[in-house]
Amino acid sequence: MPPASDKQPQPVPAIEALAPGLEAVVLPSERSPWLSAEGMPVRAYVIECGPAAEQAAGPGAGAGRGAGAGACPAAAAGAGAGTRPAGGQQRPPARPAVVLIDSGYATRLSVEAISSAIAGRPLAAILLTHRHPDHGGGARALAARHGSPVYAAPAAPPPLGADPELRFRPLAGGERLVFGGLELVSVPSPGHAPDHLAYHVPARGWLFTGDAVLGEGTVVVGPPDGSLADYLDTIERLAALEPVSAIFGGHGPPVTAPRARLEAIRRHRLMRLEQIRRALAAAPEGLSAAELVQRLYAGEVPAHLLALAQVSVLGSLRYLQERGEVSAEGERYRLER
Numbered sequence: 001m002p003p004a005s006d007k008q009p010q011p012v013p014a015i016e017a018l019a020p021g022l023e024a025v026v027l028p029s030e031r032s033p034w035l036s037a038e039g040m041p042v043r044a045y046v047i048e049c050g051p052a053a054e055q056a057a058g059p060g061a062g063a064g065r066g067a068g069a070g071a072c073p074a075a076a077a078g079a080g081a082g083t084r085p086a087g088g089q090q091r092p093p094a095r096p097a098v099v100l101i102d103s104g105y106a107t108r109l110s111v112e113a114i115s116s117a118i119a120g121r122p123l124a125a126i127l128l129t130h131r132h133p134d135h136g137g138g139a140r141a142l143a144a145r146h147g148s149p150v151y152a153a154p155a156a157p158p159p160l161g162a163d164p165e166l167r168f169r170p171l172a173g174g175e176r177l178v179f180g181g182l183e184l185v186s187v188p189s190p191g192h193a194p195d196h197l198a199y200h201v202p203a204r205g206w207l208f209t210g211d212a213v214l215g216e217g218t219v220v221v222g223p224p225d226g227s228l229a230d231y232l233d234t235i236e237r238l239a240a241l242e243p244v245s246a247i248f249g250g251h252g253p254p255v256t257a258p259r260a261r262l263e264a265i266r267r268h269r270l271m272r273l274e275q276i277r278r279a280l281a282a283a284p285e286g287l288s289a290a291e292l293v294q295r296l297y298a299g300e301v302p303a304h305l306l307a308l309a310q311v312s313v314l315g316s317l318r319y320l321q322e323r324g325e326v327s328a329e330g331e332r333y334r335l336e337r
């Protein structure tokens with residue numbers, strides 16, 4: 001589910017080099033039939049697991065879990081593209097394999113853009129932050145094309161728009177994944193989606209956060225997939241991770257001041273809760289979620305994003321109900337204390 005923002009989508013996919021061995025594939029936002037709003041461009045990340053020349057482990061993907069279990073096979077330059085350097089007896093230099101974090105949309109444009117960023121290198125694994133169709137949609141096609149396993153967290157029921165035919169290796173929070181020289185740890189991060197995982201690369205201080213933390217803007221947290229209580233716990237859990245020097249979200253630019261960003265997100269959510277308490281305190285007859293959206297967001301959020309804002313308001317109302325602060329009668333909500 002795209003986050004709430006009125007950023008204009010980029011017209012074509014782009015590949016951004018972010019650090020040695022790390023690229024982002026920036027994919028234009030696409031309209032989704034279950035959502036009447038446009039989101040921000042989506043980001044998938046390609047991480048090298050090299051140096052791989054010494055780590056070539058024969059045929060097969062060789063991806064593994066747990067200490068020392070993984071291998072990151074090398075590929076000859078040009079392999080996968082069907083080309084060989086002309087006239088050479090020499091063995092071409094090995095190219096490190098890569099891991100993909102999130103898989104973009106299921107569309108041809110998205111799948112081709114990610115494949116071009118992979119650029120013929122072996123794809124050791126596809127790790128999904130969650131299975132909303134802008135993050136997990138391309139996984140089945142990319143896994144088939146590159147012969148790669150997909151890892152994701154199971155959830156029942158699955159999140160909105162999840163590909164029902166996607167086969168994946170179930171991943172829990174706190175699992176250590178090793179692909180060649182790259183170690184990642186999965187971090188449970190529900191709130192936006194029930195199956196949400198972040199991926200921490202401790203050696204580089206990188207944290208890939210999908211829709212749990214965006215580079216900018218506010219993500220939707222509300223029913224049916226979201227829980228604000230879970231989300232606030234997630235923000236605290238991510239803030240406690242060490243070391244984190246940069247956050248790479250599923251939308252928006254890299255975050256180079258992670259602690260400040262996480263604290264700003266936490267405060268923004270608490271501010272919205274307080275606004276709802278005040279609006280309800282001023283309306284003893286109660287308010288509907290739509291009326292609350294008008295009072296809180298009108299003039300602040302473009303009209304076409306108000307439907308998404310309402311999902312987040314419903315998420316906040318549910319949070320306050322769970323704590324006994326708010327009661328609901330039909331569609332009207334009242335402050336209890």
Ligand SMILES: [Zn+2]
Binds near residue numbers: 001002132211
């Ligand atoms: Zn999402």
